[in-house]
Amino acid sequence: MRDIAVVAFAQSPGTSADRRDDMAEILLPVMREALGSAGIDRTEVDFWASGSHDFHEGRTFAYIESLDAVGAWPPISESHVEMDAAWAAYEAWSWLQLGEGEIAVVYGVGRGSLATDLDQVTTTQLDPYFLAPLRPHQDALAALQAQALVAAGMLDEKQMAEVVVRARAAGMGEPGAQVSGEVTVDELLAAPYLASPLREHDRGPIGDAAAVLVLAAGDTARRLAGRPAWVRGADHRMDTHYPGTRDLTRVDTVTLAAAKAADQAGFAAREVQIAELHTEYSYQEPLLTNALELSGATVNPGGGPLVARPTTATGLIRIGAAAQHILSGRADRTLAHATSGPALQQNMICLLEGDR
Amino acid sequence: MKLAVVGIGQSKQAKKRKVTIGAMVREAVDEAMADAELEFGDIDAIVLSKTPDLFDGVMNPELYLADAMGARGLPVTRVFTGGSVGGHAAIYGAHLVQAGLARRVLVVAYSKESEGDFTWALSRGLPFSAQLGAGAGAHFAPVIREYIRRSEAPEHIGWQIAVNHRLNATRNPYAHLQLPDITVEQVRESRMLWDPIRFLESCPSSDGSCAVVITGADDAHHTGRPPAWIHGMSWRTETGHFAGRDEVNPEAGRQCAAEAYRQAGITDPAAEIDTAELYIPYSWFEPIWLENVGLAEVGAGWKVVDSGRTAFGGELPINPSGGVLSGNPTGATGLLRFAEAAMQVRGTAGEHQVPDARRAIGHAMGGAAQFHALWVVGSEPPQS
Numbered sequence: 001m002r003d004i005a006v007v008a009f010a011q012s013p014g015t016s017a018d019r020r021d022d023m024a025e026i027l028l029p030v031m032r033e034a035l036g037s038a039g040i041d042r043t044e045v046d047f048w049a050s051g052s053h054d055f056h057e058g059r060t061f062a063y064i065e066s067l068d069a070v071g072a073w074p075p076i077s078e079s080h081v082e083m084d085a086a087w088a089a090y091e092a093w094s095w096l097q098l099g100e101g102e103i104a105v106v107y108g109v110g111r112g113s114l115a116t117d118l119d120q121v122t123t124t125q126l127d128p129y130f131l132a133p134l135r136p137h138q139d140a141l142a143a144l145q146a147q148a149l150v151a152a153g154m155l156d157e158k159q160m161a162e163v164v165v166r167a168r169a170a171g172m173g174e175p176g177a178q179v180s181g182e183v184t185v186d187e188l189l190a191a192p193y194l195a196s197p198l199r200e201h202d203r204g205p206i207g208d209a210a211a212v213l214v215l216a217a218g219d220t221a222r223r224l225a226g227r228p229a230w231v232r233g234a235d236h237r238m239d240t241h242y243p244g245t246r247d248l249t250r251v252d253t254v255t256l257a258a259a260k261a262a263d264q265a266g267f268a269a270r271e272v273q274i275a276e277l278h279t280e281y282s283y284q285e286p287l288l289t290n291a292l293e294l295s296g297a298t299v300n301p302g303g304g305p306l307v308a309r310p311t312t313a314t315g316l317i318r319i320g321a322a323a324q325h326i327l328s329g330r331a332d333r334t335l336a337h338a339t340s341g342p343a344l345q346q347n348m349i350c351l352l353e354g355d356r
Numbered sequence: 357m358k359l360a361v362v363g364i365g366q367s368k369q370a371k372k373r374k375v376t377i378g379a380m381v382r383e384a385v386d387e388a389m390a391d392a393e394l395e396f397g398d399i400d401a402i403v404l405s406k407t408p409d410l411f412d413g414v415m416n417p418e419l420y421l422a423d424a425m426g427a428r429g430l431p432v433t434r435v436f437t438g439g440s441v442g443g444h445a446a447i448y449g450a451h452l453v454q455a456g457l458a459r460r461v462l463v464v465a466y467s468k469e470s471e472g473d474f475t476w477a478l479s480r481g482l483p484f485s486a487q488l489g490a491g492a493g494a495h496f497a498p499v500i501r502e503y504i505r506r507s508e509a510p511e512h513i514g515w516q517i518a519v520n521h522r523l524n525a526t527r528n529p530y531a532h533l534q535l536p537d538i539t540v541e542q543v544r545e546s547r548m549l550w551d552p553i554r555f556l557e558s559c560p561s562s563d564g565s566c567a568v569v570i571t572g573a574d575d576a577h578h579t580g581r582p583p584a585w586i587h588g589m590s591w592r593t594e595t596g597h598f599a600g601r602d603e604v605n606p607e608a609g610r611q612c613a614a615e616a617y618r619q620a621g622i623t624d625p626a627a628e629i630d631t632a633e634l635y636i637p638y639s640w641f642e643p644i645w646l647e648n649v650g651l652a653e654v655g656a657g658w659k660v661v662d663s664g665r666t667a668f669g670g671e672l673p674i675n676p677s678g679g680v681l682s683g684n685p686t687g688a689t690g691l692l693r694f695a696e697a698a699m700q701v702r703g704t705a706g707e708h709q710v711p712d713a714r715r716a717i718g719h720a721m722g723g724a725a726q727f728h729a730l731w732v733v734g735s736e737p738p739q740s
Contacts, residue, residue, distance in 0.1 A: 001456065048593075055415040060408040060477050061438060064723060068595050072726070075608035078593040079444055082409065082436035083416065091433065091448060097455035124415040128471075129376055132414075238402075238432040241422045256429060341419040346432065 001264060004096045005221035005228030006327070006352070008038035008214040009320035014178040014308035017113035018208040023062070024069030027109045027210040031070065034105070034212035038224045042071060046101025048078040049092040051085030051108045055121050056311045058114055066109050066210075077101070084108065085211065086278075086315030086338030086348055092215050093231055102220040106213040110311035112206035125341065127241060139203060139281075141243055141342040143195035146283035148248040150197055154290075155283055157197050161188040163282040164201045164306060171303030176317070178205045178308040202282040209310030211317045229323035229334075229352045233265030236338075236348035243343055254291045254337070257349040265351040272351065273331040274298045276318040278339045279305050287344075288337060297335070301325075315339065319350055326354035358737050359450050360576035360583035361698040363392025363569030369532035369683030371470045372563040377414065378424035381466050381565045384688075385425055388462065388567035393579045396426035399569075400458035404434045405445035405465035406687035407722075410477035412468045425464050438722025439635060440591070441465070442566065442690025443729025446718075447589045449570050460575060466565035467687035474561050474686070493558060493638065495724060497550035499603045500640040504552065506604065509643065509658035511552065515543040517639035518557045518681060520667045525678025527668070527707035532562040532683035543639075557639040557681075564685030566692045573737065584698035587715070587738045588619030589731040596726045603725050605648050612728040613649035613719075620715075620732040621739060625650045629732075631673045631700050631710040632717035633693040637680045642666065646674070649719060649730065668708070676700070676708040690720030694731055701735040 010033035012026055035041060048070065052063040063080050072078065079095075081087045085108025092104035115121045122138035149155040162185055171180030183201075191199045214224070221228040237253035237260075240246055262268040269275070270293040277300055279285045289299060300306070302321060305314050315338025322336035333353050340346040365387025367380050375383075389396070402425055404418045414420055418427075418434040425432070435445045442465045449461040475491035503509070522538045525531035538556070546556040576583040592615070594601065594608035601607075613625070622628045634645045643657025651672065652660045660666055666674040675681070677696045680689055697718035699705040705713075715734045721727060 054409050060410050064596055072593045072595040075592045075594040075611050080437050083434050087433055094455045094457055125419050127420050128414050236431045238422050238427045240428050241420050
């Protein structure tokens with residue numbers, strides 16, 4: 001495989017609802033920052049990829065507005081996924097493998113705050129004939145998975161609260177965080193249930209944000225970054241849609257994607273120093289940590305999605321954050337995880353490494 | 357790496373109210389897998405193509421369709437670039453093989469428009485802009501008028517194309533519209549929708565699915581049926597809103613075709629291509645795209661049509677399947693064009709087979725004609 005690295009990453013400040021800027025205005029300063037830190041301009045970019053969701057925006061072709069902000073003239077080579085932009089990063093990474101270009105830019109911009117009732121939106125990703133008509137709210141399926149773990153003796157509510165305590169403390173001073181602060185396990189456990197065993201703080205807060213990642217190949221990456229974050233391995237896997245046919249206490253797709261990524265990378269998830277996990281709910285952290293055997297790694301040192309969850313950018317931010325640890329010299333090997341769908345239905349694992 | 361299409365499947369295009377989206381997708385997937393003589397365990401990755409989620413009200417359909425596509429345990433990506441998406445999906449699927457990330461990729465595409473409201477979904481208002489509720493036809497009608505003005509084309513050209521494509525569809529059992537008695541007079545007398553686009557010059561809104569299997573050369577020959585070899589493939593995007601755009605002859609479309617021909621070693625596409633499946637949702641887009649992708653001189657596309665060269669039986673048949681005018685499940689339409697081109701060079705197009713088709717174009721466009729995808733496929737492996 002060709003050597004491909006993240007050479008720059010930027011994200012907008014975490015905000016629960018940006019009512020001042022439109023999509024393009026949210027994206028543009030982030031795009032400028034990412035390209036600026038790589039020291040390139042638009043004309044040097046060989047491929048573009050993005051992720052967005054029309055349903056979250058409440059309109060058709062939401063990505064065209066952000067694309068116009070990027071500026072596709074003269075015409076560009078470009079693609080788009082209607083998924084978290086982590087999948088756009090995978091597409092850009094595979095495109096760079098072809099050897100037809102040197103630099104790719106990936107962006108995700110989402111405004112989860114636009115929906116008056118997000119439960120009406122998230123239901124539409126379920127089977128439209130059997131599940132969606134039941135209108136389970138967005139946290140109900142997550143609670144089923146959390147409850148399955150509790151019932152199996154693999155998790156308790158105190159552990160979930162401990163994850164939140166650590167995430168909120170880690171989020172203090174992080175510009176990307178929407179919530180942060182010192183809280184105690186007892187305070188958290190005194191809160192009412194949202195969907196047992198989940199409480200409000202057990203889910204990451206939905207928000208509005210944009211994130212931009214610059215990928216480059218080989219010597220170009222070495223030229224653009226002092227210490228490129230090489231994407232040594234990446235893989236993603238899908239599970240069945242029907243929660244009733246899955247063993248919710250397992251995340252076999254995470255295990256499988258991690259094994260495939262490790263085959264490419266030559267090192268395993270358990271060998272990384274920092275892991276950025278797309279934990280939309282607190283219960284997912286111990287589940288993922290166990291599946292990835294991350295006993296020695298620091299997990300979500302900036303608080304992760306439990307302190308900010310901008311739609312369609314959250315997974316991409318994990319890759320960006322995992323890369324930043326290497327770009328800044330804080331770590332030599334890191335992992336990024338992204339997820340999509342109810343109860344961790346679809347999962348991606350990226351393994352990154354810096355030169356020593 | 358040499359790449360090939362080894363399996364193709366599609367559902368009948370129609371108002372398919374009696375099947376679920378999953379079942380309709382499975383029809384095409386099963387047919388493509390059977391054609392490729394593969395089991396689900398042989399597939400390494402899946403790319404899903406679908407137009408806006410608001411069309412049929414399912415967000416992130418790759419999640420719901422995981423089981424229908426046989427995707428459990430596989431990497432699945434849902435590509436979305438408007439009407440060109442089926443072409444983008446096929447190209448991304450081919451890239452995964454080319455990049456060595458997969459050995460065999462299943463590309464799946466669908467739309468279930470009977471379960472939604474296409475024009476409503478295309479007309480969602482933006483804040484601070486006029487709420488026109490215009491839909492697709494209203495966007496393209498002024499482009500067509502401008503084409504007619506520039507090229508001085510006579511008005512019967514659009515009517516004739518509508519007849520040609522619908523007669524082609526009578527040879528394709530999968531096509532939605534079956535109008536064996538259609539005449540130029542009927543088209544001319546049909547209701548005006550968006551001047552100059554008349555009802556019978558417009559595509560229908562269809563349900564339908566399509567699937568293809570793409571592999572490298574090592575896996576291309578294990579069935580008795582010939583593969584379709586990919587000789588060139590490209591996608592290009594241009595920005596939708598700026599004064600310098602020429603939507604009658606989009607620069608992105610020209611560059612997209614030029615890049616694919618460069619890869620395929622084609623210098624005179626009009627002479628070297630045997631047939632083409634072009635994304636023609638309104639009749640007048642036949643001359644517009646003929647010129648844009650280099651199959652006719654600029655301004656002369658309508659003359660090529662008028663000469664009969666692009667009709668079935670002519671030297672360069674366009675949309676022998678009946679094309680978009682005869683069936684338009686938008687999420688699948690682009691892949692159908694790519695798949696039909698592949699069927700032609702495999703010699704498996706049945707009643708609408710163009711004799712001795714050696715090289716064919718599959719073409720798709722999306723958005724306000726700002727997203728373009730095109731591939732050139734051949735019956736023989738590419739030289740280099």
